[in-house]
Amino acid sequence: MDLKSVPTRxxxxDYAAGIYDIFEPMLMFGREGEINEQLxxxxxxxxxHRILDIGCGTGVITQVVSTALNSEKGGFVTGIDAAGKMxxxxxxxxxxxxxKFEVAAAEDLKFEDNSFDSILSTLFFHHIQLDLKEKAFAEAFRVLKPGGKMVISDMHIPTTFFGWLISHxxxxxxxQPQIGENIRGVLPSLIEEAGFEKPKIVCTYFGYISIFTTTKPISRP
Ligand SMILES: C[S@@+](CC[C@H](N)C(=O)[O-])C[C@H]1O[C@@H](n2cnc3c(N)ncnc32)[C@H](O)[C@@H]1O
Structure with missing residues (x-):
């Protein structure tokens, strides 16, 4: 039986679930192995560790993360996506x-407060509009343990002509106006406004995908 998607704006x-695994490596220009290792x-x-992957799609990166975990010691990664078919x-x-995988909207997570050691999200935030970006970061903040790390890889201000071209x-x-928000550079301030430490940009791939790292402070300022 088909898994039902959850309502979200x-x-x-869903429509791309059957072909996503073929296209994802192309979007990464064949460098997904190197990028996943870095993440x-x-x-x-x-x-x-207990790790959350937000907007996991078909779970390619979720599975790579899982190889570093030991279920006997309580380690697991949960990938969530609003699309039932994904x-x-x-x-x-x-x-x-x-x-593990669950159908859930990033802006309305059912997990308890402080339940994950770290959070990962790749190529997801350019799929949701500004108010949902705010809610999704607020939810990520709520479910991450104090001191936990969050790593986001997503479209950001282009740094090369190629990056500018592909983004626009x-x-x-x-x-997709949600992409327009990302390329205007909204992510770092939204991350900080949700309560996280000021995010650092670790690197930018292909002139348009930046990797941000941040931490949930031990005590909120
Ligand atoms: C480009 S894919 C990224 C998939 C995967 N993280 C990757 O790097 O290949 C974006 C995913 O976000 C999901 N998505 C869109 N809106 C969502 C929401 N509000 N909550 C959770 N997932 C959502 C889509 O269904 C899609 O699978």
């Missing part, structure tokens, strides 16, 4: 004792 990808090293994973595909191909073309071809 975000741009979900994982930035998460400072311990094998007993989660259905993820469960079929990638679910294990240390790699995709914003207009896909009719």
């Amino acid at each position: 975000g741009r979900t990808l 994982i090293s930035l998460l400072d994973i311990q094998d007993f 989660i259905q595909g993820a469960r079929k191909k990638r679910e294990s004792r240390r790699c 073309v995709s914003r207009w071809i896909l009719f």
